[in-house]
Amino acid sequence: MLDQALKVWTVQTFTEGEFRDFIPGVLSLGLVYNTGAAWSLFSGAALPLAALRVVVGTGLVVYLLRRPVAPLTGVALTLIAGGALSNALDGWRLGKVVDTLSSHTFSFVTQRLGQGNFPIFNLADVWVVSGTALLLLLSFRRKTPASPASAQRRSP
Numbered sequence: 001m002l003d004q005a006l007k008v009w010t011v012q013t014f015t016e017g018e019f020r021d022f023i024p025g026v027l028s029l030g031l032v033y034n035t036g037a038a039w040s041l042f043s044g045a046a047l048p049l050a051a052l053r054v055v056v057g058t059g060l061v062v063y064l065l066r067r068p069v070a071p072l073t074g075v076a077l078t079l080i081a082g083g084a085l086s087n088a089l090d091g092w093r094l095g096k097v098v099d100t101l102s103s104h105t106f107s108f109v110t111q112r113l114g115q116g117n118f119p120i121f122n123l124a125d126v127w128v129v130s131g132t133a134l135l136l137l138l139s140f141r142r143k144t145p146a147s148p149a150s151a152q153r154r155s156p
């Protein structure tokens with residue numbers, strides 16, 4: 001809901017292509033529309049991408065409702081589902097995704113790597129990336145060894 005609220009405010013406040021510093025030299029707020037994904041991947045495929053996002057987001061919600069998961073895993077999957085569904089809503093409703101954030105810092109890094117400006121993004125993208133990063137970090141967590149009693153029950 002926060003992502004959608006920011007998008008509604010942005011559409012009402014900015015003209016397309018207009019950006020204003022939010023945190024000078026670090027982050028700007030503004031408005032662009034994206035018919036694809038990051039770095040212009042799949043441009044013009046807003047509806048197929050929206051369908052894919054609905055499938056992913058809905059699948060994760062169903063999974064979370066039917067299976068018990070560890071709390072941090074639940075947070076990660078919820079972030080991914082929420083981000084996917086919010087961008088899917090844009091795709092279905094507008095035929096494009098509203099992007100609102102531009103990071104000068106990220107662009108500085110990607111330019112130094114020869115990749116041009118960092119893509120303009122939105123909070124839904126932040127949720128998806130944060131959830132994915134959290135899942136990745138959780139995958140490196142050390143598994144606690146099973147207790148000797150449970151190990152004996154599993155052995156033939």
